[in-house]
Amino acid sequence: MISSHSQHQTDRLISEEPNLIPLLDFMLVLLIMFVMLAGPIQHMLSIQLPKVAKSAELKVNTTTLTIVIKGSSQFQIGENQFTSEDDLKAYLQSNTAIKENRVINVAADKSVDLQTMLSVFSDMKSLGIEVANIRVNQ
Template sequence: MAFGGFSQGDVRAPQSEINMVPLIDVMLVLLIVFMITAPLLTHSVKIDLPQAASQPTIEKPETVTLALDAEGRMFWNNQPLDDSALSARLAEAAAKTPQPELHLRADHDTRYQKLAEVMSAARTAGIEKMGFITVPQQ
């Protein structure tokens, strides 16, 4: 009777490596499926769209330049400005819409105290954007 597998003569060790052939077959089938379906996904509908020749309007807010020299004198857009008129000019600029950006230019020898007072007055008046203008070293 040769039905059973009780034979001790043909003993084989269990296989220890992975059989890659089924994995390669699945990968090749998926590759073929993607190659067939990829051109179908790029189908587009031709539409005759109207043409318009317009450019977006970019509204740049004006800038106000406030310069301070070494003696503490102020210049509003290169025009001399008294200390007493500073708060009125800043309040006038803060009331505009869109609000202009304040550019501060200070001399190298300007006292920090004067610069801090000007910045405080600008914040009190309601100026939102403030920047420092510098000259690059050559």
């Protein structure tokens, strides 16, 4: 008796998983349609935006101020050098431009101790300065 194994082999090739190719084809067609229609739909929707008067424009001053800490009693802001933390705090308090919207950088050497950094930050916080960037020099 001659038997054929071809029937058994085709049974093994039939998969129990669903065929996703028609679904992927349909999704691709939908994607192409949405891309093609995105331009004309955008031109059809004309939304009237409110006009802004020139006096309502907000001017932001983004001048950068850098406080350099060279040691436990050596501070520098631009060309001004201070030998004590009290002098630095007095300068920050008297300078009205610091209270405006400015970017403040605090640059310190690696040799500066943590206590000095924290005291400078607490002085800045007591003056109302909320945000400062920290930079460590080698």
